[in-house]
Amino acid sequence: MRRKILIGLLSIVLLAGLFSCASVNPQITKFDLANYEANKQLAKDGMVTWSFNSGFIAGLGLTNPIAFPIKNSDELRAVINSPATVLALNDLDVICKKLGYWKDEDFDLGFSLGAKVRAGSQAAIQFVKDWFPQLMKYAPMLF
Secondary structure, three states: OHHHHHHHHHHHHHHHHHHHHHHHHHHHHHHHHHHHHHHHHHHHHHHHOHHHHHHHHHHHOOOOOOOOOOOOOOOHHHHHOOHHHHHHHHHHHHHHHHHOOOOHHHHHHHHHHHHHHHHHHHHHHHHHHHHOHHHHHHHHHHO
8 A cells, every 4th residue: 555655656756857847948948048148248248359358468468478578486488378378369369350340449559558567567576676685585476
């Protein structure tokens, strides 16, 4: 008798589970479509501002080992100036130019801002080197 009741309850639970899965599946599909649209809009918004961001990165000198020579802190330069990073940034430039989102004026503005930041940071590092040499051992944490 208990066995029949247990089998009956399990079959009701399984049947309820099947019906709930049937109602959850359309919700998952709606969520996936909403996520797809949100990601697509995020990518479009990123391309609109990419020309400025690319100029800022170039102005900082992160893609040019001559403009941004990091020589300490366990060869951080190898990570920042890796060829893969430069290739990915160039690919983004090409895509934005092909789709018509690229603006040379924005690139120039970003480049000038990045160059100002780079010059300011290099001046701050030089100031600390000259006036507070005992703090240079903490420079990797500060700069």
